Amino acid sequence: MKFSEELRQAVDASWNASFEHPFIRGIADGTLPLAKFRHYLLNDSYYLSQFARVQALGAAKATHLFDTNRMVVHAQGTYSAELALHEQFAKQLGITDEERAAFQPAPTAYAYTCHMLSAAYNGHLGDIVAAILPCYWLYFEIGERLQGLTPEEPIYREWINAYGGEWFRELVQEQIDRLDTIAEQVTSSDRERMQRHFVISSHYEHEFWEMADTLESWPTYG
Numbered sequence: 001m002k003f004s005e006e007l008r009q010a011v012d013a014s015w016n017a018s019f020e021h022p023f024i025r026g027i028a029d030g031t032l033p034l035a036k037f038r039h040y041l042l043n044d045s046y047y048l049s050q051f052a053r054v055q056a057l058g059a060a061k062a063t064h065l066f067d068t069n070r071m072v073v074h075a076q077g078t079y080s081a082e083l084a085l086h087e088q089f090a091k092q093l094g095i096t097d098e099e100r101a102a103f104q105p106a107p108t109a110y111a112y113t114c115h116m117l118s119a120a121y122n123g124h125l126g127d128i129v130a131a132i133l134p135c136y137w138l139y140f141e142i143g144e145r146l147q148g149l150t151p152e153e154p155i156y157r158e159w160i161n162a163y164g165g166e167w168f169r170e171l172v173q174e175q176i177d178r179l180d181t182i183a184e185q186v187t188s189s190d191r192e193r194m195q196r197h198f199v200i201s202s203h204y205e206h207e208f209w210e211m212a213d214t215l216e217s218w219p220t221y222g
C-alpha cells in the first residue's frame with residue numbers, strides 16, 4: 001500500500017467528521033449564515049497567507065531544483081488563485097482592507113498555522129508536504145462531494161466550484177505523488193513523524209469548521 005493510502009486510512013474518521021460538519025452541510029444546502037462564512041473567510045485569508053510561507057519553505061528545503069520550482073509555483077497559486085478568490089468574496093461581504101489589516105486570527109487558525117510552520121522550520125520537504133497535504137486533499141474531497149449542488153447563495157456556489165475543479169485535482173495529485181516519492185527515500189521514523197503531521201493537520205481542518213461555525217474568538221479574562 002502506498003504511504004499516502006496509509007495516511008488517508010488513518011484519518012478516515014476525522015475526514016468523515018469534516019464531511020458531515022454543520023458548516024459544510026450549511027454551504028451545501030445554502031443555509032449557512034453569512035456571518036459564519038465571513039468569520040471563516042477572515043481566518044482563512046490569514047491561514048492562506050501563512051500557508052504560502054510554508055510552501056515557500058518547502059521550495060527552500062527541497063533538494064532538487066524541480067521541487068523548488070514546483071513548490072514556488074504552488075505558493076504563487078495560493079496567492080493568485082485562492083487568495084484572489086477570497087478577495088472577491090471579501091468585497092461581496094463588505095470586508096474592508098482596514099478590517100483585514102487589523103484582523104487577528106482566532107485560536108484555531110493561529111494554532112493550525114503554528115503547527116505547519118513548526119513542521120516546516122524543523123523538518124525537511126517530506127514533513128512540509130505531509131503537514132500541508134490535508135489542506136489540499138480534504139478540500140478536494142469536499143469539493144468532489146458537493147459538485148453539482150447549487151445553493152442559492154452565489155458565494156457558496158463559487159466556493160464549491162473552486163475546490164471541485166480540475167485545476168485543483170492536478171495540484172492535489174502532484175502533492176500526493178511527491179509525498180509517496182519522499183516516503184520511499186526516508187527512514188521509518190521520518191515516516192512516523194510525517195504521519196503525525198498529517199493527522200494533526202487533519203484534526204485542525206475539522207477544528208477550523210468548528211471555529212467558523214461557533215464564531216470562535218479569544219477568551220477575555222477578569
Ligand SMILES: Cc1ncc(CN)c(N)n1
Pocket residue numbers: 044047048082134135136139205208
Ligand atoms: C483551513 C484551510 N484548509 C485548506 C484550504 C484549501 N487550500 C483552505 N483554503 N483553508
